[in-house]
Amino acid sequence: MFQIGFFEILIILIIGIIFVGPQKLPQVIKFFVKTFRTIQKNISAVKDEIESEIKVDEIKQDIHNELKLKELEELDNQNGK
Template structure:
């Protein structure tokens, strides 16, 4: 949120020590921390109330379900493509083996056919 580094915090600390004084600085820091905590809690409550009001959880769940359904459809398409490729490969291999079977049958001797 705020891009405050160590040098900036050091400058803020020194200035507040000079302005507020060492006696009042701890009490001032506690008060500031208390107000920051209240602000964060109030903002968090407001955010959760708005999310509940617009049904953000339901929308998130629906988007998640749609993403899962898309992934399932992609998987189904990939499986179907793989099945088609495998069937085409099996057909190709079967047709490649058929001429070899006919050649081996014609080369058999009459004694082989009798067995």
């Protein structure tokens, strides 16, 4: 989801040490990691539910079938001329 490099992590840690202090920083990091994981799980669950409700896979398959049909019709028209 997010791509965070070494430099960004280093800046976040330095800012964390400045504002929170070195003693409480591990607790704060654990809290944010747990919160982030919970948010990711919830977003994934909502996404899966929405996809299942609107039947995204079926729509994708229908689109794929339509495109293949158009290709075959174009080939047939080219061969018929």
